[in-house]
Amino acid sequence: MSRILIRSMMIVSALAIAFSGYAQKSEPIPPDMMGTPGTIVGFVRDTACLLRNKDASVAKDEESRKCIIQCVRAGSPLAILTKSGELYMPLSSQLPDRDERRRLLPYAGKFVRATGRLFERGGTHAISIEKIEVVSGW
Incomplete structure (x- = not known):
């Protein structure tokens, strides 16, 4: 095969894979996977430094602020750290799950109150955020 044909096929394949996620229809979440209603108050930050240090x-x-900003700009995942030290990872409110990082970006380095559905498994905490607002620190 010619190089042009091979490259064209590779580009078309890559585009098909890249856009296949957009074609997926969101499905209702079964009741047993809905979590528990709740509210958390915490500090939005990157997870890299928290887990390493x-x-x-x-x-x-x-x-510390510079470190958080640098990690966030570099693409580190975001989470909410509560006063008790629990780290809540964000989940979307739909399946298949969607990236919630963009939603948390404006709150990076700030204290927030997040209301939604809470999840816990094996010591890992998560929240499907329905409402989020900036609050004063603890």
Whole structure:
């Protein structure tokens, strides 16, 4: 086969794979997978430093704020850290799950109150956010 034909087939295949996610229809979530209604208050930040550095918490100084911003800009996942130290990962309210990072980006480095559906499994916490608002720190 010619190189042009092979490249064309590769491009078409890549585009088909890339856009296949957009064609998926959201399905209703079964009741046993809906979680528990609840509200959490916490600090939105990247997960990288929190998991690597046992002393990491909220951004208390300029160096910590810079670190959070750099990690967020580099694409680190975002989560909400509660005062008790629980880390809540964001879930979307639909299946298949959608990326919630864009929704949390405006809140990175801020204290928030998030209301929605809470989930827990094996010590991991998650929230499907229905409402989120900035609040003063703890």
